[in-house]
Amino acid sequence: MRTGLMTSLVAVASTTTPFALADSDGGYGGHMMNGAWYMGPIMMAFFYGLLALMVVMVLRTFGIGSGATKSGATSAVQESSDAILRERFARGEIEQDEFERRKKTLNG
The missing domain is CATH 1.10.287 (Helix Hairpins)
Known part of the structure; x- marks a missing residue:
């Protein structure tokens, strides 16, 4: 289960990271936290990981998933x-x- 969750997280993060790094003028960097361009992908991965964890917890709470069978x-x-x-x-x-x-x- 963790492998599938991590695979999904990596897939989402890898498809959205280039958009988070790009500036409106086509350059990279300088738009987040005074040049800390790496914070965008880190925070995005944290957000999507937290979102996935919340979905899993809600599904387990309602008995949907592995516990149902x-x-x-x-x-x-x-x-x-x-x-x-x-x-x-x-x-x-x-x-x-x-x-x-x-x-x-x-x-x-």
């Missing part, structure tokens, strides 16, 4: 682990007392 994934894993446990018991790899103990542990 967590209960479905958990039940699928539970069913899969129960099936594997039953298969091992059926093949004779584990005894009945171990089967019951592990089933109790898996089901909570």
